[in-house]
Ligand SMILES: [Zn+2]
Ligand SMILES: [Zn+2]
């Protein structure tokens with residue numbers, strides 16, 4: 001079964017342009033004479049297959065991303081972790097959930113689910129719940145190895161990844177994997193990431209960073225895992241789209257907002 005993956009956003013937590021910054025990439029991101037591929041909203045992907053739409057993360061730009069992609073239906077959301085740039089758009093799911101026969105499932109590991117419940121307390125509390133809250137149900141992903149979530153004929157496997165001092169959730173689905181916000185991949189997760197057609201991973205900037213992989217480290221991870229193609233995401237204003245792409249091997253590209261790719265999901 002073929003799925004279409006759309007990058008709803010490919011930027012780091014601050015987005016590009018970074019507010020207040022007038023560097024070449026930030027200016028290029030919004031200038032009529034610049035490169036619109038340098039405009040990066042907060043990171044998220046949409047997977048469309050089997051007449052269903054699954055989203056990984058709903059960041060603060062989710063509303064604008066959904067308008068841009070004319071998104072009319074969301075059937076499930078998978079979360080990677082509880083940082084603001086990955087969860088704050090949850091509330092914008094509201095109009096897309098009201099007409100569902102069942103609440104839309106949100107999948108998250110336990111620490112992420114706890115953060116979502118705390119931030120959106122008015123949606124999840126049993127007493128005095130806000131009446132027009134999103135019609136969603138939060139489901140905790142087991143952290144036992146080999147657990148799959150079955151969604152509309154495709155299997156999603158949780159891939160534990162290192163994000164600074166935390167272990168967060170990456171996902172493998174069919175021939176693709178999405179690893180945002182990683183500083184490293186633990187050895188026990190490596191076997192889950194072999195034989196990929198498509199690997200999407202964090203590459204924040206050129207310099208090392210305590211909680212994110214940088215460009216040279218991400219290239220090394222691609223060389224280790226050997227996917228057919230790799231796309232970098234969660235990028236800051238340090239990486240000009242065309243200039244960085246020109247220096248990368250042909251099978252590694254920078255993602256950009258709105259980029260669509262197809263792959264076998266099941
Ligand atoms: Zn992030
Ligand atoms: Zn800048």
Ligand SMILES: [Zn+2]
Nearest residue numbers: 081083163181
């Ligand atoms: Zn993060």
